[in-house]
Amino acid sequence: MSRLxxxxxxxxxxxxxxxxxxxxxLLIEVDDFRLLIDYGLKHRYTLEEIKPEALLITHAHPDHxxxxxxxxxxxxxxxxxxxTLKYGKYKPDNYKVxxxxxxxxxxxLEIIPYPVLHSIRCPAVxxxxxxxxxxxxxxxxxxxxxxxxxxMLAGIDWYIGDGSSLKSNLVRxxxxxxxGHTRITxxxxxxxxxxxxxxxxxxxxxxxxxxxxxxxxxxPDVILAYxxxxxxx
Ligand SMILES: [Zn+2]
Ligand SMILES: [Zn+2]
Numbered sequence: 760m761s762r763l764x765x766x767x768x769x770x771x772x773x774x775x776x777x778x779x780x781x782x783x784x785l786l787i788e789v790d791d792f793r794l795l796i797d798y799g800l801k802h803r804y805t806l807e808e809i810k811p812e813a814l815l816i817t818h819a820h821p822d823h824x825x826x827x828x829x830x831x832x833x834x835x836x837x838x839x840x841x842x843t844l845k846y847g848k849y850k851p852d853n854y855k856v857x858x859x860x861x862x863x864x865x866x867x868l869e870i871i872p873y874p875v876l877h878s879i880r881c882p883a884v885x886x887x888x889x890x891x892x893x894x895x896x897x898x899x900x901x902x903x904x905x906x907x908x909x910x911m912l913a914g915i916d917w918y919i920g921d922g923s924s925l926k927s928n929l930v931r932x933x934x935x936x937x938x939g940h941t942r943i944t945x946x947x948x949x950x951x952x953x954x955x956x957x958x959x960x961x962x963x964x965x966x967x968x969x970x971x972x973x974x975x976x977x978x979p980d981v982i983l984a985y986x987x988x989x990x991x992x
Contacts, residue, residue: 761890761992762788763917765984766795766809767802770901770923770940770962771822778971778985782822783900783962785919786811789890792866795835796886796898797823803986806833813838813865815872817900818883819846822962826851838863840872842882859884867891873911875902878938887911894992900962903930903941905949912953917992920946922960922967922983925974929964943967943974947981957992959984 767781782799786809795811799822806814816839821827824839826847837851844854857863863870869889877883878901885899896917905911912918923929923940931939943960950958960967961984967974971983982990 760790761894762786763896763919763990763992764788765961765986765988766804767799768922768961768963768984768986768988769801769822769968770921770964771820772965772968774965774968776968779963779968781986785898785961787868787888787890789867792868794865794868794888797900798825799823800825800828806831806835811835814851815839815870815886816843817885817898818878819843819881820878820883820901823901838870840882840884846881857884871911874906875899876904876906876937877902877940879933879936885911887915890992901940903937903939908949908953912949912955915953915955917957917959918946918950918955919959919961919984921962923962923964925964925966925970927966940964943981947978958982959990 764786766784769779781803782801785796787794793811795814814837816824826849830849836853838855838857871887872884875883875885887897889895898919902921924942929940959982
């Protein structure tokens with residue numbers, strides 16, 4: 760049995776509600792193994808309390824990576840890209856540099872980091888994680904697009920995506936480069952194309968938090984995560 764625990768579910772916004780107080784962060788529990796993804800500045804629990812065996816970081820924005828501004832001492836191995844490591848003011852003591860599209864085995868989990876379009880200065884990755892022979896998920900809480908969707912989304916059971924925007928356009932452009940956030944509806948269309956049955960959004964933005972009930976009525980098959988939500992998969 761595996762559990763997904765959404766420790767935090769909001770993006771880099773000032774607004775908060777009782778359901779969305781902490782920056783997006785996901786804890787994956789498989790048997791006794793605990794893998795944490797992202798650890799931003801607003802977190803309910805410390806790493807001593809969460810006790811993950813490993814921590815993966817998507818990118819160096821403050822809602823995902825506390826070492827950007829804070830020196831946090833921990834022996835937990837922190838997996839991140841070279842760009843994220845260099846961008847932070849501080850570095851985790853036990854860091855492990857990861858490369859795009861390389862496969863990493865942590866306990867029984869198989870993890871592949873892949874590039875997503877999101878920020879020009881802080882390049883971001885998503886993670887494709889095989890939890891069991893029958894359950895594979897992708898986690899990309901902040902993105903405009905996935906560079907290689909065919910390669911990363913085929914055969915996925917769970918899509919956990921960026922809930923920043925419902926209708927407003929949060930995609931920005933600088934020269935040829937795009938950054939920001941794509942809409943929830945665009946991501947739902949990707950899931951339809953790749954026949955991904957389970958769709959969850961985290962990293963919720965202002966617009967989504969305000970229209971949460973309306974959204975859930977319009978999209979009964981899609982889950983909007985809230986702080987401490989648990990899914991048994
Ligand atoms: Zn973010
Ligand atoms: Zn970001």
